[in-house]
Amino acid sequence: MTGPSHTDAAKALLAVNRRRRSIRRWVVIATLPLTLAALLFVAKLLSMYAFAHTSISSFVSGAYAESESAARGQDIVNWFEPFAAPYNIGTALGGADDLAAARSELERAVPLAQGLQVCPVLINLSLVIERQGDAAQADGDAAKAAEFYGDALEVTVETPEECRSDDAQQQSPQPNRDMSDTLDENQQRQQEKQNQSQQPPPGQPQQPDQGEQPPTPQDKLDDIEDRLNQGAQEREDQLGGGQGDEGSGGGTDRPW
Incomplete structure (x- = not known):
C-alpha cells in the first residue's frame, strides 16, 4: 500500500486555505457595520471635543462669531451632551449682544440639561434677560425694562439650591467664579x-391711588421678591449669618 502523494496533500492544503480565507472574508463582512459604527463614534467624539474647544477659546478671546460657528458644529447629531450646543451658541450670541437669539438658544438648552448641568445655563439665561432690560432702559422704555428685569430675577430665584453646592462649583465652566456668590449678586442687582x-422720572409725580386696580405685572414681581427674601433668609439661617453687601453694582455680568 502506498501513502498519499505530494499532489494530494497540496490539494488538501489548498482546500483548507480556501475555507479559512472564506471564513475570514465573511467575518470581515459581518463585522464591517460594527467597525464603521465604532469609527464614526470615535470621529464624533473627536469632533465634539474640537468644536467645544474652539468655541470656548474663541469666546474667551472675544471672537464671538467664531465661537458661535464652532458651537453650531456641536449641534449636529448631538448624542452626548445635547444641552452643550445651544448653551455655547447662546453664550456666544450673548457675548455678541444678539440678546433675543441668545435668550432663545439658552431657553432651548434648559430642558436638555440634566442635573447640575442646568446651573450655568440658568445663570447665563438670567444675565442675557437682564441685559435685555438694560437695552430697553437705554431706549427709554422703562416698562419693558421692568418686565425684563422681573423675568431675569425670576430665573435667578428659581435656580435650584443645588447650584450653590461644591459639586456644582466643580462642574462650573468658570471655576474661578464662585457660583453661589454670582447668584447672590445677580439677585441683588436685578432686584435693584x-x-x-418702576420709579417715575424726576419731576413726575406718583400716580394717585384710584382704588382697586386690575392685576398688573407688579403682582408677579412682588411674588418673586417674597420668594427671594424667603430663600435668602433660609440660607442665612443655614450659614448662621448674613451675606455681605460686596458684589452689588449697576453693571451686568458677562455670560459664563
Whole structure:
C-alpha cells in the first residue's frame, strides 16, 4: 500500500486555505457595520471635543462669531451632551449682544440639561434677560425694562439650591467664579434694577391711588421678591449669618 502523494496533500492544503480565507472574508463582512459604527463614534467624539474647544477659546478671546460657528458644529447629531450646543451658541450670541437669539438658544438648552448641568445655563439665561432690560432702559422704555428685569430675577430665584453646592462649583465652566456668590449678586442687582425701573422720572409725580386696580405685572414681581427674601433668609439661617453687601453694582455680568 502506498501513502498519499505530494499532489494530494497540496490539494488538501489548498482546500483548507480556501475555507479559512472564506471564513475570514465573511467575518470581515459581518463585522464591517460594527467597525464603521465604532469609527464614526470615535470621529464624533473627536469632533465634539474640537468644536467645544474652539468655541470656548474663541469666546474667551472675544471672537464671538467664531465661537458661535464652532458651537453650531456641536449641534449636529448631538448624542452626548445635547444641552452643550445651544448653551455655547447662546453664550456666544450673548457675548455678541444678539440678546433675543441668545435668550432663545439658552431657553432651548434648559430642558436638555440634566442635573447640575442646568446651573450655568440658568445663570447665563438670567444675565442675557437682564441685559435685555438694560437695552430697553437705554431706549427709554422703562416698562419693558421692568418686565425684563422681573423675568431675569425670576430665573435667578428659581435656580435650584443645588447650584450653590461644591459639586456644582466643580462642574462650573468658570471655576474661578464662585457660583453661589454670582447668584447672590445677580439677585441683588436685578432686584435693584427692577425697583429703579418702576420709579417715575424726576419731576413726575406718583400716580394717585384710584382704588382697586386690575392685576398688573407688579403682582408677579412682588411674588418673586417674597420668594427671594424667603430663600435668602433660609440660607442665612443655614450659614448662621448674613451675606455681605460686596458684589452689588449697576453693571451686568458677562455670560459664563
